[in-house]
Amino acid sequence: MSLITRRKFATLAGLVTVSGVLKPGWGQSHAAEPPAGKAPVKAVAKEAAPTVAAPAAAPKVDRSIASPEEIWNDLIEGNKRFTSGKTAPRDVIAARIKTANSQQPYVAVLCCSDSRLSPELLFDQNIGDLFVVRTAGHVADPIALGSLEYAIEHLHSRMLVVLGHEKCGAVAATLSGEAMPTENLTALVEKIRPGIDRLKGLVQGETLMSLAVEANVHYCASNLIEASPIVRHEVAAGKLTVVKAVYKLGSGEVLRLGGNFSEGASASKH
Numbered sequence: 166m167s168l169i170t171r172r173k174f175a176t177l178a179g180l181v182t183v184s185g186v187l188k189p190g191w192g193q194s195h196a197a198e199p200p201a202g203k204a205p206v207k208a209v210a211k212e213a214a215p216t217v218a219a220p221a222a223a224p225k226v227d228r229s230i231a232s233p234e235e236i237w238n239d240l241i242e243g244n245k246r247f248t249s250g251k252t253a254p255r256d257v258i259a260a261r262i263k264t265a266n267s268q269q270p271y272v273a274v275l276c277c278s279d280s281r282l283s284p285e286l287l288f289d290q291n292i293g294d295l296f297v298v299r300t301a302g303h304v305a306d307p308i309a310l311g312s313l314e315y316a317i318e319h320l321h322s323r324m325l326v327v328l329g330h331e332k333c334g335a336v337a338a339t340l341s342g343e344a345m346p347t348e349n350l351t352a353l354v355e356k357i358r359p360g361i362d363r364l365k366g367l368v369q370g371e372t373l374m375s376l377a378v379e380a381n382v383h384y385c386a387s388n389l390i391e392a393s394p395i396v397r398h399e400v401a402a403g404k405l406t407v408v409k410a411v412y413k414l415g416s417g418e419v420l421r422l423g424g425n426f427s428e429g430a431s432a433s434k435h
């Protein structure tokens with residue numbers, strides 16, 4: 166494939182940077198050296214910030230026993246803090262110490278690798294709250310599936326969120342129908358294609374892109390249940406809830422797909 170094709174895919178999928186030349190000095194220490202002949206400026210001690218009442222850090226419900234609705238509402242509360250810019254102060258030290266020897270991430274997330282889609286940030290979560298598996302287009306190959314099965318079987322995750330996002334490059338690359346430059350990238354789009362091909366010719370432009378993103382989420386969620394005996398068994402037993410959702414890049418909102426926690430086809434706000 167031509168360089169143009171490769172770069173076009175990279176731009177679409179957001180997988181590869183086009184230029185890799187480091188500027189001189191990158192990677193060097195950022196410790197400031199005073200100019201010759203001048204004494205270093207002493208750091209001015211800052212006064213301690215006044216203690217203010219801060220919103221409690223997530224999660225606010227006991228996810229080991231909470232209902233799927235309560236767990237999801239707790240996640241959406243975090244998303245609202247994120248979209249409003251009022252995220253809870255994260256005590257990462259306490260969370261790190263608490264989880265050093267064990268973890269109980271009751272929520273697993275399968276989402277795209279896109280750099281704009283960070284589950285911990287957009288749900289305002291802390292260390293140990295989410296078990297996250299990320300691939301371009303949130304395609305679940307056997308390794309990704311195995312990772313999720315580990316979370317469900319071994320770590321007892323009770324909710325699995327399949328999270329797509331607006332303007333997903335992997336979905337756009339698949340829709341383009343262009344040949345991919347490597348076998349690996351071909352394998353990626355071929356995993357996405359069956360879930361979105363039926364839309365081509367029915368709608369165009371942004372509508373096609375938006376519906377394809379949702380279709381890819383539904384397709385991936387269906388594949389999870391079909392391909393994983395653990396997911397299938399836990400869902401059937403009522404011990405695991407699969408939630409499908411789409412992230413809005415501009416507003417930061419997470420919109421759940423469907424009217425309840427098991428079925429549904431259209432986006433509904435929270």
Ligand SMILES: [Zn+2]
Nearest residue numbers: 277279333334
């Ligand atoms: Zn994506």
